[in-house]
Structure formats: C-alpha cells, structure tokens
Amino acid sequence: MFIVESTVHLAAPLARVWRLLVDLEHYSDWHPFVSLTGPAAVGTEIGYKYRTRMRAIPEISTTAQLVRLDRHAAINWKLGIRGLLEVEEGFRLVKSDKGTTVTHSIFCNGLLSSLAVKRLKRGLENSVSVTNQSLARFLKRGTTIARYSLQNKRSQ
Numbered sequence: 001m002f003i004v005e006s007t008v009h010l011a012a013p014l015a016r017v018w019r020l021l022v023d024l025e026h027y028s029d030w031h032p033f034v035s036l037t038g039p040a041a042v043g044t045e046i047g048y049k050y051r052t053r054m055r056a057i058p059e060i061s062t063t064a065q066l067v068r069l070d071r072h073a074a075i076n077w078k079l080g081i082r083g084l085l086e087v088e089e090g091f092r093l094v095k096s097d098k099g100t101t102v103t104h105s106i107f108c109n110g111l112l113s114s115l116a117v118k119r120l121k122r123g124l125e126n127s128v129s130v131t132n133q134s135l136a137r138f139l140k141r142g143t144t145i146a147r148y149s150l151q152n153k154r155s156q
Contacts, residue, residue: 002117004124005105008132012139014095017102018072020139021091030138032130034089036077042069048079085112102135104128 010017020026024036024046032053038046048064068076068090076090088107093100106124 001107001109002121003105003107004121004128005103006125006128006132007101007103008136009096009099009101010136010139011099014072014093014100017093017100017139020135021075021093022069030134032134033127034131036064038066040066040069040075042066046077048077080110083110085110102132104132104135 020030022040024038024040028035033050035049035051036046038044044066045063046066048062050060062079064077064079066076067078067088068074072093074090074092076088078086078088080086086109088109090105092103092105094103095101106128108120108124112120
C-alpha cells in the first residue's frame with residue numbers, strides 16, 4: 001500500500017477549476033492518461049479509460065466508482081480488484097490568495113501494489129506530476145475560450 005501526490009498552484013478561481021474536474025465527459029481534453037464518462041455523483045459507476053504514451057501498450061477500459069465528491073473541495077474515484085490491486089485517484093482543491101491549489105493523489109492497495117511498489121510508485125509519481133502540468137497548461141490556455149464558451153451556452 002502506498003500513496004503518491006503532486007501539488008500545483010493555479011492562477012484560476014476555485015470554482016473554475018472545480019467545474020473542470022467534475023466535467024467527467026471532458027477529462028480527455030486535458031488529462032494526458034485518463035478519460036472518464038458518466039454522471040458526477042457519489043456512488044455512481046463511471047467509465048474509465050487509461051492510456052499510456054507507449055503505443056505498444058493498449059488502452060485499458062473498465063469501470064470505476066465515484067467515491068468522493070465534496071463541492072469545491074475534492075473528487076475521487078476507485079477501481080480495481082479488492083485484495084489484488086485497488087487504485088483510488090482524485091483531486092483536492094484549496095482556495096489560495098492567487099487562485100487555487102490542487103493536490104492530485106493516487107492511492108494503491110493490494111497484493112500487486114506491495115510486490116511492484118518501487119516500479120509502480122515511480123511511474124505514478126511521474127504520472128501525477130505530468131497530469132498537474134497538463135491541467136495548468138489547459139487552464140492557462142483556455143482562460144479566454146472558457147469565458148466565451150460559458151456565455152455561448154447560456155445564450156442557447
């Protein structure tokens with residue numbers, strides 16, 4: 001059992017970051033490894049797809065369960081096989097003076113996480129860091145786009 005975390009400070013309002021994190025249908029727009037589908041409600045089953053940067057490894061598709069959804073504070077989902085390998089991934093948000101602080105974490109539990117802890121942990125540490133960088137780039141790039149798209153949706 002182990003946990004990996006990476007924290008990023010974003011120059012974006014907490015509500016905007018929260019809207020992005022609970023918009024499961026658009027995770028693939030900014031998340032480099034994960035695509036999610038389904039409703040953002042605790043206890044619901046959501047679609048989960050994981051892809052690596054290595055083309056030789058096929059995309060992994062399964063279901064996950066949304067286990068935490070604290071408005072403007074945290075979102076977590078869990079997947080795997082109990083006792084063998086369970087993974088809980090999520091984001092915690094905290095409002096800061098200059099925007100929002102986001103902590104991305106992955107918690108692994110089970111026999112396989114114990115056997116491959118060094119290799120798995122190193123890969124996941126890189127993954128959470130790359131994901132946070134991707135989130136920061138997406139928010140920075142989309143500031144103007146998001147503002148206008150929100151108005152367009154309201155006017156329709």
